[in-house]
Amino acid sequence: MQRYSGFGLAKHALTHHENWQRMWRNPTPKKQYDAIIVGGGGHGLATAYYLAKEHGMTNIAVIEKGWLGGGNTARNTTIVRSNYLWDEAAHLYEHAMKLWEGLSQDLNYNVMFSQRGVLNLGHTLQDMRDIQRRVNANRLNGIDGEVLDAKQVSEIVPMLDCSANTRYPVLGASWQPRAGVARHDAVAWGFARGADSLGVDLLQQTEVTGMRIEDGQIIGVETNRGFIGSTRVGCVAAGNSSVLAKMAGIKLPLESHPLQALVSEPIKPILDTVVMSNHVHGYISQSDKGDLVIGAGIDGYNGYGQRGSYPTVEHTLQAIVEMFPVFSRVRMNRQWGGIVDTCPDACPILSATKVKGLFFNCGWGTGGFKATPGSGNVFAWTLAKGYAHPLAAPFSIDRFHTGQLIDEHGAAGVAH
Amino acid sequence: MLHIYCPYCGEHREESEFRPKGQAHIIRPKDPVNTSDEEWGDYLFFRENPRGIHHEMWVHAVGCRKFFNVTRDTVSYEILEVYKMGEQPTVTAATQQKGGQK
């Protein structure tokens, strides 16, 4: 692999950048792999990378029906945080956070992970109780965080209206300094380049059309480029998980919903952290290019159309103008939608299935981006060993039959 | 924004008057006590979630407060049929496929 560095950049400048190599190959599918990952988004590519790097499995393929990182990886608002309420979720997301903290160096690809801090605002007394509960739990779980009052919030975000004039005045917030944002596309590309360099075949424009199962064991997948064999298949397909599951005769506790987001035109730096509000229902940060990156909740209906309904966008901007009245004259440039696979308890599924050798990593709903390296890391472990990584074990699909849910709606009430 | 025909009001109204209520035709087991944990979990949480034809329930939340069923394509968002509670759809994935083969 061609190492990236400032020095290398200067060297390439001298040769007019004519000698850069491909970041990944465009291989022809082999007939048989030791493992197949269906879904070439951030989570799938991370799974492949860690399978190759930490478990020595290099005869593997990532099968992607479109282009790498082209689903929710490319459409989210890039918030990374680990201040989840319940122990199981907190440990999983904190595992991801620790990987984020060294990811650019590990991948030799700058994913621009910016630990600029995340504020979760409280607007009611119950919000503040929930915030205290969550921050106390985080602290005892070894996750950074503190509870701020309205004045402290105002010092961090001077543009936020913390006065009593708003409909739901800001009473305080939780503050996770290590949280932040990252460059979403770069995460996919960095993992793709890393996986490719370890020998993983990244098969783009390859769509799975069926699952071949014999005697309850997965044998391989049918694709638009022919049958590809493997007795170990991990599906990491976010909004399309139910479609893949159906091919294997499995039903999942998922609904795929549109999740919309939008950006303003680029403006000069004015917002240095991430601000989220469940109650007023919006969240906002500013990209390094200057766009205000904004999102809110899902559209309530099922949708695979990568677009949602206008009132959702309208409500979101009402929330943003309510919180930041100075942004009223800033202009919205573009909106879009992703397809998020929501789970009844707002927690993911990292699980074996009743089909031997077939695993699912899905249900991340509105908040999967932040988990990308952690999700890939524990799912790779799970695929390599054939049973759940300890951090993944609580996220088995069985919990929907036993009732042992991990209800994170408080943490995920707003998309992020 | 979807434009939805309420079969009780007899009019098309804006989506913002309605609320989606998820997959239609989910029937609560008649004898819950003798339903297995697996069956009960399936009833509570497991959904078809198709890419394509979806039978779903909506409620005319700020209108007549009636629940009804909608057959909608989850990719094109086109509404193919609206029918009352207790009725069965005439447009299904199967009939659509047949139509496609003609």
Place this chain on the structure above:
Amino acid sequence: MSQINRLTQGGRIDRSKTLNFSFNGTSYTGFPGDTLASALLANGVDIVNRSFKYSRPRGIVAAGAEEPNAVVQLGSTEAAQVPNVRATQQALYQGLTAASTNGWPNVQNDVMGLLGKLGGKMMPPGFYYKTFMTPASMWMTYEKLIRKAAGLGRSPRENDPDIYDHMHRHCDVLVIGAGPAGLAAALAAGRSGARVIICDEQEEMGGSLLDSRDLINGQDPALWAAAAVAELLAMDEVLVLPRTTANGYHDHNFVTLHERRTEHLADTAPQINGQPQARARMHHIRAGQVILATGAHDRPVVYANNDVPGNMLASAVSTYIRRYGVVPGNKLVLTTSNDYGYRAALDWHEAGREVVAIVDARAKPDGDLVKAAREKGIRIITGSAVFEGKGSKRVSGARVARIDLDNFKLAGSVEDLVCDTIASSGGYSPVVHLAAHTGARPVWSDEAIGFLPGKVKGMTPVGSARAVYSLSAVLADAVEAGASAAAACGFESGGIELPQVQSATEGPACALFQVPHEKPTMRAPKQFVDQQNDVSAAAIELATREGFESIEHVKRYTAMGFGTDQGKLGNINGMAIAARCLGQTIPQTGTTVFRPNYTPITFGAIAGRHCRDLFDPERYTALHSWHLKRGAKFEDVGQWKRPWYFPIGNESMHDAVARECLAVREKVGILDASTLGKIDIQGKDAREFLGRIYTNKWEKLGVGKARYGLMCKDDGMVMDDGVTTCLAEDHFLMTTTTGGAAGILEWLELWHQTEWPELEVYFNTVTDHWATMTITGPRARDLLSEVTDIDLDKDNFKFMECREGQVAGVPARVYRISFTGELTYEINVQANYAMRVWEALFQHEAKYGLTPYGTETMHVLRAEKGFIIVGQDTDGSVTPEDLGMQWCVGYDKPFSWIGHRALTRPDTKRDDRKQLVGLKPVDPKVVLQEGAQIVRDPNQTIPMKMVGHVTSSYYSPVLNSGFALALVMGGHKRMGEKVYLPMADGKTHEAEIVSPIFFDPKGARQNV
């Protein structure tokens, strides 16, 4: 210097009146009818901005929405600032103040430009992914530096002084665009009687007719446009919306239109008769049929240094000359692939300035306009193109050579032409953006050399939006589409007679995107594709070299099309270049997806009036004005404003609450409980229904009796609670939590309508119909007896009973229930009588020590009794058994009620579930923090094993101690055990697990 480029005549400006404006601190003049861009060009302003990445000087390129460079900061005061206004779409007004968004110390001499020149080589696309990685700790510092270069304009730092509003409209036919196609379609539809809305983004309707060389009925086509607009305005069923952009096209023909109502007048909306008016308005349109008459954008040609000021679109040159009377230079070279580009040269020539040459990529152009140019003696160089512009702050020359597009190279000697303007036309791109918003992918047409709109149900593209360009064909196409659209909505159109059109016949165009250079693309001077994001042809080539083969990858790696123009100018060229690099065709390469907005729109306009007080409705009880007078502090509960506590004088909250609590325990307090949800339930099966929906039994509840009930979801988790009263055999009144009211009504309807339609039962919300006043405390009976005729004898009106009668002379329902543990009467009267009753009670204030109390005191009193608040002591993961409320569970009810089955699921049967207990701090002065986490071993290392958390915690004046409710794992069997609460300040509190009932455990006080 005064308007050196302004012609003495011609154009659609009003020379009789001068407008003063300033740009970058310099004063200029222009005329009504100008845009900021035309006025700047008239004044000879070349450099309007510096580019985003390389800080290159940039000038005005286009005359409309596709302009990438002339993006300015507008506003004369801090609060009126608007970032990123496109000068080509901003009407000039008296006193307009604008500035460039980039350039330091100024846009003429930008020191960043030096960095761009030197560092540009180091900044290929994606350079930041490849560097700034070591040391890891430095990234946040690097990022700060990178962010310094971020953004175009700036946000105001003061609140917006303007208001915005929304209109909701329905129509049969929505026509988007009022050029020849839109006007003709609207006329055809409008004359049928159909309800028509026609909108156009420009200051004046008419589109291309306003700067056309064609004639309609032998006259200037602008006259026909004006007549058409006048006719439409006169039609009752037609709404004409100028300065209105269709910015988003959504499902089922829902289109949002953004009307700029005052932006052409001033930077803040002028008042009308002292009243504010909306600066902008969003129209939400539900259309039967949509006619897309959005026209087409001229495409620039990509050649080296094509971004130096003086490089312009050929169509823009024509527009500035013909519509604004401005010739943006002296010596023109035109490079074109088609006939209509020739109009720029002809207009330039007719304006009396020099056309140095027309460089035509075609070998043998021969259309009418070509002939006209030849007749005027203009030099035409065929089979060639401009491959490089000269100059840095203004074009000084053009380098021209024969081109071999098949082999992508120059094919002859180079000729250097001296000029100050290079106009280019690579052909038209239909404006397909809106159609793409709904998910319809644009379709490539080889014949049109462009993308056409994809199919959308109920939408018809007309005219140049579907690559029909000759005026007569456009009009015919549009009339047909307008009549068809009306017919589809049930309106017969008589059709309209097509006017006589005289226009030039055009010869075929050739495909020209990037012009080859003497040097390979990677080594040639920059050939810009997306000027706003500084994306060059070399950047696209590099992206494909590095393996970015999908056009979406190319876009994301290079940032092509991410600007505020969303790639209107550059995207097709970019796709063509990517296709060439990948050895594919353009349709194989495909387009990226265009998203709303078509052009950017202020947040304020989208938000409309739904801010501040109107962000979410504020709900008040009938007694709100009394609470205000009494100095209550309020708490937001759902949408309600509820009195939180009633301080007297400078009393602290702690003191006020302690006083209120003691008043209830010792005398009598009164609470406005009107916000509790109230649902009237009637029908012969109402009782059966309650038994299915509540956890406990209802079959034996007699008339006039009340009962507390818990409600679960079918997963067994508590979702709501409240008291329901039997008013008659077939009539019940249910109360719900304040926040849960609407949701519970829908929940009841859901189960009735979808699962048990055979039950005869009806629900209606009566929350707002009844005001509820709770009087509670030892003197409650004495107080109530002063104002009621109801027999309050303790044996005749028992606990958990309801009576009807008169209170303060009005009909009332009085419930004897208690959320405080004290003797309590809940008085319910029709809401509009509430104030009379409340005041009647307060006539006895002094006599009984009647004290109003708020939600905080209510919380303390109920917690002393161990009564839960759903949503505070529960969180959606708590069962009735976890709450120790087995007494409220009908285990043997015949119908398996909602939540029943879940009691026996493996997880609900665990004995280490979190259970509701009381916590007594060992130090009575300590009030534990709500949300504090509980551990058994305070000395363990992090991560600690947490066994529960505090849900409610208060100081109790009657106990003279802090006390709390908590959910603790296996708590019911751990009474008397010590637990620990390690806090953020380093302190660890110690507490004992006790019963959650702290006060009057036998319930004696409520049964007096």
